[in-house]
Amino acid sequence: MAKVDVVCPQCNETHGVRCNGHSASGAQRYICKLCSKTFQLNFSYSGAKPDTHQTIVNMAMNGSGCRDTARVLGISLNTVLRHLKKFPPKQVADNIDAEAEVVICCEADEQGSYVRCKANPRWLFYADDRIRKRALAHVFGPRNASTLQRLLTLLSKFNIAFYMTDAWPVYTVLLSATSHVVSKKYTQRIERYNLNLRTHIKRLTRRTLCFSKSEEMHDKITGWYFTIHHYQ
Ligand SMILES: [Zn+2]
Structure with missing residues (x-):
């Protein structure tokens, strides 16, 4: 029998994590009792994964167009555009x-x-x-x-x-x-x-x-x- 601890992505602790119902798509949700953050580990749409935003940004800054990114990550073009439109103008x-x-x-x-x-x-x-x-x-x-x-x-x-x-x-x-x-x-x-x-x-x-x-x-x-x- 193998047991895998669920790690809280916010505080990296395992002992405060409890099950906390299911998402609308049926994925198991968790809550961390230490930092009160809720999270889930599995996503039915890969555009919703926590590291997708950084990947979209990295691809846009390294020779990939928006449609390239959508094809490679298997997500919709609108998801890519929505992430990129969040850039605030800076000087x-x-x-x-x-x-x-x-x-x-x-x-x-x-x-x-x-x-x-x-x-x-x-x-x-x-x-x-x-x-x-x-x-x-x-x-x-x-x-x-x-x-x-x-x-x-x-x-x-x-x-x-x-x-x-x-x-x-x-x-x-x-x-x-x-x-x-x-x-x-x-x-x-x-x-x-x-x-x-x-x-x-x-x-x-x-x-x-x-x-x-x-x-x-x-x-x-x-x-x-x-x-x-x-x-x-
Ligand atoms: Zn936590």
Whole structure:
């Protein structure tokens, strides 16, 4: 006769766990008397398993589209989208005091993509701290001065010594009051990072059938990539 202890997922204890009826689908439910948490171990729908959320996020950040994830995990597309839509928009500027953070070299660049069709482009503008090797802020929008201005507003919280960009004329106009270096030599790091984004996020990959179907998903998934790699 074999006996397996049921471990509470909240406090990792076994001696306080008792049976606590059944779920609507008939699975055994348990309650932990120590932390009062109820839980179940078997799920008839694998989308309801506790580790599914992290798997969906990991796949979205590593070259899988939403439909890929649904096929691999055997769950519905709507479940995948519901998990990914929970991403809150974040910027590193949210948690710093104005002017407290000094950035010596700030590289800025823009990267093109589209939503639904190529006639509907969605540009990602972002800025990178060259020395600390981390992104500072990002915005999405058309490739024009107002989108760049929104990025510069986010960057205004930092104390930036030098801006480094390519020779797109809008940079020259909007950064005329700052120390601005125009050179492809000093944007190599951010240009290389564009390649990371295109490799790690399925919807940014070129020469494939994959593209974003909505602005919301495009912004949230790309934005969350910045959050987990730079803003936390
Ligand atoms: Zn417990």
